[in-house]
Amino acid sequence: MKKEIFNNYANAIAKQFHLTLAEMFTTTRKRDVIDARQMLWWMCKERPIRISYIQSFMQEHGYKVAHSTIIHGYKQAQKLIDTDPDYQKLIKEIQEND
Numbered sequence: 001m002k003k004e005i006f007n008n009y010a011n012a013i014a015k016q017f018h019l020t021l022a023e024m025f026t027t028t029r030k031r032d033v034i035d036a037r038q039m040l041w042w043m044c045k046e047r048p049i050r051i052s053y054i055q056s057f058m059q060e061h062g063y064k065v066a067h068s069t070i071i072h073g074y075k076q077a078q079k080l081i082d083t084d085p086d087y088q089k090l091i092k093e094i095q096e097n098d
Contacts, residue, residue: 002049006057009043012094025061034073035080037063039087041070042077043094 014024017036024036044054051070058065080087 002047002053003057005047006040006044006049006054009040009094010061012097013040013043016090016094021061025058025063027063035077038073038077038080039090041073042081043091045070045074 010021010024013036014021017024017032017039019033019036023033024040026033041054045051051067054070055065055067077087081091
């Protein structure tokens with residue numbers, strides 16, 4: 001069940017950021033890819049999905065991520081959501097379509 005939610009969020013976020021899933025789960029440091037991953041982590045934590053599950057689901061897509069990285073990304077995403085109306089709109093759209 002949690003994996004299905006994760007995958008739904010991953011697909012929706014990749015679509016909104018105009019990325020493929022493969023691009024989203026690469027180790028690149030491009031800002032748009034990082035923002036997309038951080039939004040994914042934020043949405044999963046808000047659901048709530050445990051960080052260990054998020055790590056496991058990310059690893060299934062070939063992206064190994066540390067617990068602390070997810071926490072940092074969650075906090076960064078929260079800052080964007082709090083200050084940028086575009087991100088607020090993005091989150092609202094994805095949650096409505098969930």
